[in-house]
Amino acid sequence: MRINKYLAGCGLDSRRKCEAYVLDGRVKINGKVVTKLSTEVSDRDEVTVDDKKVKPINKHVYIMMNKPKGYVCTKSDEFGRKTVFDLIKGHGERIFSVGRLDYDTEGLLILTTDGDLSNRLTHPRNEITKTYIAKVEGEVDEKSLAELRGGIILDGVMTKKCRIKLIELKDGISKFEVVIGEGRNRQVRRMFEHINKEVIFLKRTAIGDLKLSGLDRGEYRDLTPAEVNYLKFV
Numbered sequence: 001m002r003i004n005k006y007l008a009g010c011g012l013d014s015r016r017k018c019e020a021y022v023l024d025g026r027v028k029i030n031g032k033v034v035t036k037l038s039t040e041v042s043d044r045d046e047v048t049v050d051d052k053k054v055k056p057i058n059k060h061v062y063i064m065m066n067k068p069k070g071y072v073c074t075k076s077d078e079f080g081r082k083t084v085f086d087l088i089k090g091h092g093e094r095i096f097s098v099g100r101l102d103y104d105t106e107g108l109l110i111l112t113t114d115g116d117l118s119n120r121l122t123h124p125r126n127e128i129t130k131t132y133i134a135k136v137e138g139e140v141d142e143k144s145l146a147e148l149r150g151g152i153i154l155d156g157v158m159t160k161k162c163r164i165k166l167i168e169l170k171d172g173i174s175k176f177e178v179v180i181g182e183g184r185n186r187q188v189r190r191m192f193e194h195i196n197k198e199v200i201f202l203k204r205t206a207i208g209d210l211k212l213s214g215l216d217r218g219e220y221r222d223l224t225p226a227e228v229n230y231l232k233f234v
Helices: 003-009 015-023 115-122 142-150 187-194 225-233
Strands: 027-029 047-049 052-054 062-067 106-112 130-137 163-170 173-180 199-207 220-222
Touching: 003 015, 003 027, 003 047, 003 115, 015 115, 062 225, 106 115, 115 225, 130 187, 142 163, 142 187, 173 187, 187 199
Parallel strands: 106 199
Antiparallel strands: 027 047, 047 052, 062 106, 062 220, 130 173, 130 199, 163 173
16 A cells, blocks of 8 residues: 555554655655655555554544643644643554644544544545534624635635524624534634634534534543444545
């Protein structure tokens, strides 16, 4: 199989992120550095990343977490901030997050050792929906919401159409359900910034039909076999 798929099967990260390991010259096959993504590898080969031997994982880990605000999704942080991996106990170094929630965002986060699943859930062509609850100060007029639903320019590229529904307006705070089919960096926050509204609370509540439930902030659990199967074929 191709080297990026092999590395993903070793639980290093998604296929796309494993490509970076290869391009950066961090991968060796039988002692020789490989930098071509077309490189093929078999179970008979010895593969190392940063001179550490890696092997495919026979049984993957799949976890749902209710990420709290105040944590980042990287394994280490240059500013010394807490990471979601500080909350995970007993799963070793190979577990990683599927996509990210920013420091101030909470809610549903999937952590796994399955790079193929991560690739499936995060690749733009699959358009797997993510549902958020967003709160902003004041009212938002229908014209502005229609603009966001139809797509706006972020980083020179039009966002895809999305669903935004007002849930309630209470004590001067508008609460929305936002459903997007892509996952650009800080996308929901930046969408509202486009109409001069700051998101003061953001929580991801679902990925596809997989909903966050039964977990307090910072808690996590193994996904059920049915939930894993759903994510593999959603």
